[in-house]
Amino acid sequence: xxxxxxxxxxxxxxxxxxxxxxxxxxxxxxxxxxxxxxxxxxxxxxxxxxxxxxxxxxxxxxxxxxxxxxxxxxxxxxxxxxxxxxxxxxxxxxxxxxxxxxxxxxxxxxxxxx
Amino acid sequence: xxxxxxxxxxxxxxxxxxxxxxxxxxxxxxxxxxxxxxxxxxxxxxxxxxxxxxxxxxxxxxxxxxxxxxxxxxxxxxxxxxxxxxxxxxxxxxxxxxxxxxxxxxxxxxx
Numbered sequence: 001x002x003x004x005x006x007x008x009x010x011x012x013x014x015x016x017x018x019x020x021x022x023x024x025x026x027x028x029x030x031x032x033x034x035x036x037x038x039x040x041x042x043x044x045x046x047x048x049x050x051x052x053x054x055x056x057x058x059x060x061x062x063x064x065x066x067x068x069x070x071x072x073x074x075x076x077x078x079x080x081x082x083x084x085x086x087x088x089x090x091x092x093x094x095x096x097x098x099x100x101x102x103x104x105x106x107x108x109x110x111x112x113x114x
Numbered sequence: 115x116x117x118x119x120x121x122x123x124x125x126x127x128x129x130x131x132x133x134x135x136x137x138x139x140x141x142x143x144x145x146x147x148x149x150x151x152x153x154x155x156x157x158x159x160x161x162x163x164x165x166x167x168x169x170x171x172x173x174x175x176x177x178x179x180x181x182x183x184x185x186x187x188x189x190x191x192x193x194x195x196x197x198x199x200x201x202x203x204x205x206x207x208x209x210x211x212x213x214x215x216x217x218x219x220x221x222x223x224x225x
Contacts, residue, residue, distance in 0.1 A: 002159065033212060042118070043203070043215040056212060090157055101146065101207055105158040 003027040004106035006091050012112045013081065021076040021109045023091030030096040032074040033103065034066060037088040049074060050096055081113045116141045120204055120216035127194055128224055135189040135219045137204030142182050148213065149178050149189050150203040158203065162189070194223045 004025045013019050025032065034046040048056035049068040063085075065077040074091055088110050092103040117140045127133055137147070146165045150158040162171045162178040164187070170179040177190040191198060201220045205213035 002157070004157075006157075040217075042217050043205075043213075045212040045214075048212050058212075088155075092158075102148065102160055102163045103213060104160060105150075107157040108155075110155070 002104045002106065004091060004093055004104050006089075006106035006109050008109060009107065010110045010112075012114065013078070014114050015081060015083070017081075018077070018079045020078065021089055021091075021111075023074040023076075023106055025072055025074075025091075025093035025104070025106075027093055027104060029093040029104075030071055031094045031101075032068060032071070033092040033094075034074065034076050035090040035092065035105075037090060037108070039087075043090065046076075078111075081111075083113050086111055086113045116144075116206060116208055116214045118204060118206055118214055118216035120202075120219050122219060123217065124220045124222075126222045126224065129194060129196060131194050131223075132190070132192050133194055133221070135191070135202050135204075135221070137187040137189070137216055139185045139187075139206050139214075141208065142185050143208065144182065145207045145209070147178075147180055147187050148205045148207070149176075149187075150205065152201045152203060152218070154201075161202075191221075194221075196223050196225045199223050 031050045035043045037043045045058045047066045067075040088108045090108045091106045094101045094103045121136045148163045149161040164180040175192040201218040203218045205215045
């Protein structure tokens with residue numbers, strides 16, 4: 001148990017659906033992240049939020065839309081996804097930018113797009 | 115552009131062996147380097163973080179070293195156990211924010 005929870009743990013959706021992934025951290029951290037893990041590829045950063053402001057958007061398609069209403073919650077809204085978007089989506093949190101920026105990860109949401 | 119490489123991609127050892135996992139990175143201007151463990155279908159568990167000013171960190175049977183000038187880190191696992199079987203990921207933090215990951219080394223320890 002890392003103090004970072006994600007729901008749902010598994011999600012199957014069609015290409016025309018709209019769904020949302022939720023992440024919550026109970027560590028008092030100020031920064032939250034979305035990463036994507038596809039088969040045979042390294043984890044890729046998608047979005048970074050620090051103090052609820054988006055500080056990095058790693059050229060992610062607009063069909064992925066993040067939302068950070070407060071420092072404890074992070075959402076990823078999904079719309080009109082493609083089958084190649086099927087992956088494990090991981091949320092992480094940390095105290096914030098700096099040399100001791102240890103990141104703690106949630107268990108992930110396994111997404112399958114049909 | 116920073117690239118992180120982990121060698122070997124997979125490793126099988128008998129229980130009790132000491133082993134070394136390797137990680138290399140192309141740009142030495144990093145804030146820190148983190149080692150993670152990932153069990154199949156699960157999230158990542160942080161094992162060790164080495165700040166750029168440090169040379170090594172230890173936690174139990176794990177020891178991680180960092181040679182920033184040569185762009186290398188090693189994770190040493192002493193007296194391996196079947197419960198150590200997992201994928202080990204190395205990641206570098208260049209800007210004090212997001213991590214850049216290697217593809218990982220999948221370790222299998224047989225009893």
